[in-house]
Amino acid sequence: MLVTWKYRERNTIIQKLDPRARIIFMLCMLFSIIQFWDLRLMLLFLAVALGQFILARLTFRETQRAWMLMGGFIAFLTLLAFVTGRGGTGVYTEEHVLFYLPSFTLPLLGRQINFPVTAERIMFGLSQMARMLSISGLAIIIPYTVDPRLYGVAFRGLGLPDKFAYASDLAFRFVPTLGRDFGITLDAQKARGYELERLEGGIVSQIRKLAPLIVPVTISAIVGGEEIADAMDLRAFGVAPRTWLHQLTYQRRDRILIAISVGIFLLSTALSILGWGKFWVPGWLLQMARA
Amino acid sequence: MQNRILNWVLIFAVLIALMLLVNFASGGVLRGVMWAVFVAIAAVIIFIIYFATSANKAWEVGTRQVVYMALGAALYGVFSLVFNAVPMPSVSQVALRPAVVIPIFFGYIFGPVVGFFTGAAGNILGDFLSGWGVYPAWDMGNGLMGFVPGLILLFADKKRSLNTLLIVTIVLLAIFAGLVFANPKVVGPWTGEIEDFSFWAWGAIIAGVLVIAGRFLLERFRLETAAAEVWGALGAIIGIGFASIADIWINGYSLMTAVIGEFMPAAVPNMLNMVILLPILLTAYFAVARRAGR
Numbered sequence: 001m002l003v004t005w006k007y008r009e010r011n012t013i014i015q016k017l018d019p020r021a022r023i024i025f026m027l028c029m030l031f032s033i034i035q036f037w038d039l040r041l042m043l044l045f046l047a048v049a050l051g052q053f054i055l056a057r058l059t060f061r062e063t064q065r066a067w068m069l070m071g072g073f074i075a076f077l078t079l080l081a082f083v084t085g086r087g088g089t090g091v092y093t094e095e096h097v098l099f100y101l102p103s104f105t106l107p108l109l110g111r112q113i114n115f116p117v118t119a120e121r122i123m124f125g126l127s128q129m130a131r132m133l134s135i136s137g138l139a140i141i142i143p144y145t146v147d148p149r150l151y152g153v154a155f156r157g158l159g160l161p162d163k164f165a166y167a168s169d170l171a172f173r174f175v176p177t178l179g180r181d182f183g184i185t186l187d188a189q190k191a192r193g194y195e196l197e198r199l200e201g202g203i204v205s206q207i208r209k210l211a212p213l214i215v216p217v218t219i220s221a222i223v224g225g226e227e228i229a230d231a232m233d234l235r236a237f238g239v240a241p242r243t244w245l246h247q248l249t250y251q252r253r254d255r256i257l258i259a260i261s262v263g264i265f266l267l268s269t270a271l272s273i274l275g276w277g278k279f280w281v282p283g284w285l286l287q288m289a290r291a
Numbered sequence: 292m293q294n295r296i297l298n299w300v301l302i303f304a305v306l307i308a309l310m311l312l313v314n315f316a317s318g319g320v321l322r323g324v325m326w327a328v329f330v331a332i333a334a335v336i337i338f339i340i341y342f343a344t345s346a347n348k349a350w351e352v353g354t355r356q357v358v359y360m361a362l363g364a365a366l367y368g369v370f371s372l373v374f375n376a377v378p379m380p381s382v383s384q385v386a387l388r389p390a391v392v393i394p395i396f397f398g399y400i401f402g403p404v405v406g407f408f409t410g411a412a413g414n415i416l417g418d419f420l421s422g423w424g425v426y427p428a429w430d431m432g433n434g435l436m437g438f439v440p441g442l443i444l445l446f447a448d449k450k451r452s453l454n455t456l457l458i459v460t461i462v463l464l465a466i467f468a469g470l471v472f473a474n475p476k477v478v479g480p481w482t483g484e485i486e487d488f489s490f491w492a493w494g495a496i497i498a499g500v501l502v503i504a505g506r507f508l509l510e511r512f513r514l515e516t517a518a519a520e521v522w523g524a525l526g527a528i529i530g531i532g533f534a535s536i537a538d539i540w541i542n543g544y545s546l547m548t549a550v551i552g553e554f555m556p557a558a559v560p561n562m563l564n565m566v567i568l569l570p571i572l573l574t575a576y577f578a579v580a581r582r583a584g585r
Contacts, residue, residue, distance in 0.1 A: 030312075160301075161297075161301065163298075163352065163357050164301050164305065166357060167357045167358075167360050167361045168305070168361075170357070170358060170361035170362070171360075171361035171362075171364055171365050171412070174361055174362055174365035174366075175365050175368070175369065178365050178366055178369045179369060182369060182373065203560070203563060204563065204567060207389055207563060207564050207567045207568060208567055208568075208571075210374070210389045210568070211567075211568055211571045211572075214370065214389055214390075214392065214568060214572070215568075215571055215572055215575050217366070217370075218366060218393065218396070218572060219572075219575050219576060219579055221362055221366055222359075222362070222576065222579070223579060223583075225355075225358045225359055225362045226355075226583065228358050229354050229355045229358045229359075232354045232357075232358070233354050237354045237357075238353060238354055238357075
């Protein structure tokens with residue numbers, strides 16, 4: 001049995017839009033965002049992403065698991081960029097040191113680490129955080145607001161052949177299903193005294209002890225997959241061009257959204273070519289570094 | 292024939308789109324064009340093998356393959372997310388990745404197309420979910436790790452040339468172990484100091500012994516399981532070897548840094564995982580398949 005993402009029908013402007021138009025909007029925004037490093041522009045895109053979230057009438061409580069997952073990932077990358085300057089090479093060439101973090105020694109390796117905090121690293125970290133928050137903010141609402149029955153027809157409508165439209169649909173829908181199966185298996189094994197946190201013994205023994213988790217999840221997924229394949233075969237999947245139960249038709253509002261999306265992308269590209277939106281460090285921060 | 296070529300073109304288009312999406316979401320970590328060159332090289336390798344054997348049914352993409360491509364990629368991604376955090380005793384950050392058994396298993400059972408997609412797409416998904424960014428050469432390497440075991444479907448007789456393949460696998464392992472023994476001391480990636488890495492050569496020898504033992508012991512119970520051990524080991528060597536060698540050009544590593552710093556820490560644990568978990572998984576699968584009458 002497939003588990004769907006937590007979709008709920010709501011009477012919102014976002015859900016009235018064609019999923020294809022929304023995917024085009026998301027892609028245009030994404031390709032616009034990646035052309036800039038200026039925090040001020042990033043905040044504009046972040047506002048658009050938040051606006052979309054509010055218009056979808058989603059609550060933080062409903063989406064908190066997705067936000068926590070993405071938030072952890074974004075916080076990790078931002079911290080890494082802030083401390084090590086990772087990813088900043090090429091975006092800025094010069095660094096202005098504000099202060100040094102207290103030095104510490106890496107456990108086991110005995111290497112002393114002394115990180116400088118620079119104006120550029122702070123701004124790069126903030127820009128990267130705003131950039132990733134905007135992108136994830138645009139994408140995170142999709143599973144909550146697109147009817148799962150429409151994924152396949154939407155991918156097909158965007159030009160993917162039937163087989164790959166359906167494979168993409170399935171891959172997207174399998175992730176929560178497998179997550180649930182993994183959780184159930186882990187709970188069942190824990191009830192039998194299995195402890196993933198306390199894998200002991202040599203490497204071979206540790207690997208062998210992982211089998212009670214990997215084997216049941218994989219085999220049950222394959223058995224479920226056979227049922228899905230049988231159901232698809234019974235409906236003559238792949239024999240002839242596929243028809244879809246739900247048809248999508250572009251409305252006026254969808255065309256307007258697509259036009260705006262393409263417009264934003266073209267404007268962003270033009271601005272980027274003209275040299276706008278490059279990495280920005282406020283003057284007062286540079287002055288603090290020089291002081 | 293034309294449809295099958297289109298399938299491959301679409302698979303690569305989907306994988307490149309995924310890589311670019313993850314790259315954007317990770318803040319743009321890809322640099323230069325070498326990653327694209329190695330994606331192209333992987334594609335050329337696959338197309339050469341495909342054109343040489345295109346009439347074979349192993350290349351078909353039907354309903355089951357579509358379902359298992361999606362399922363395999365999702366499974367590999369989810370398992371990678373869970374297990375990337377289980378540390379292995381080593382001086383560098385090497386994770387115990389039991390998830391590698393998934394692309395090898397899916398390739399061996401469902402064919403090279405499913406194996407390749409499972410390895411490549413699953414690795415992109417797993418690296419992204421773990422917050423590691425995107426590494427196209429490693430995605431292709433993981434794809435090849437699932438692709439190679441799938442090539443067994445090109446052979447009507449699974450026993451044929453199994454010993455030759457075993458010899459090729461052992462010779463390749465011996466070459467890499469010999470390289471490490473000949474030059475065991477290189478600069479440690481984390482400490483910056485000269486360190487002795489000869490333990491990886493011993494790890495490769497243990498993995499080689501386990502593969503040989505698996506090939507002959509498991510044959511007594513089921514030939515398919517014994518064959519899977521050999522094809523899986525070859526897949527791990529070729530896949531990880533491809534990715535490690537690519538890093539000589541992508542990251543500017545020396546041959547020894549690529550072998551000691553990347554190939555050995557990734558290939559040896561992968562082979563150990565595969566040697567232990569694959570027979571268990573195959574035994575469970577064959578039991579279920581027999582019960583279901585497939």
